[in-house]
Amino acid sequence: DAKTTQPNSMESNEEEPVHLPCNHSTISGTDYIHWYRQLPSQGPEYVIHGLTSNVNNRMASLAIAEDRKSSTLILHRATLRDAAVYYCTFGDNYGQNFVFGPGTRLSVLP
């Protein structure tokens, strides 16, 4: 059964880097890995996505394992506004059915 596995919670100090891991061992060769984050009572916000190569954008970096069975979201300098639940997901069923796990709750300490 397709699913993702993430730590339930992580903690970071402000202005330090954060590495959020995700396992997705059932991903197919053509499915992109996506990361989203969610604040309470809001819809998830897109963070980053990639297929095979590492990806960078203004919000974060995404490191994808060579076998694509895991990935890591990297926040280079955590801020208080980065405190949220982070979800990794991928498209199942030929990319038409996204699988979301319970996510990782990130706390950022001042």
Added chain:
Amino acid sequence: DGGITQSPKYLFRKEGQNVTLSCEQNLNHDAMYWYRQDPGQGLRLIYYSQIVNDFQKGDIAEGYSVSREKKESFPLTVTSAQKNPTAFYLCASSSGPSNQPQHFGDGTRLSIL
């Protein structure tokens, strides 16, 4: 400003009633999705539609129905057959399948009176 609009933000249902949640997007996206989120849980897919007049069941479709008569609209009906409808409902859209990010609305919180 482009985006997804869900309405209402809060909705109350009496036992035995059907209620419809609205989702409209002006992003010209082909694909639209409905998710359910329970407290402290992740998102579970209810229905998705890749194109107008076509939609597919997700993991928890029982007790729900949808329509996709227009590209920009994907309403979700929570029927009386859904015995535990209290949840946070999220609508999303994307320009295509796996290789495109999803854009989410701000959600509708449904409660039973």
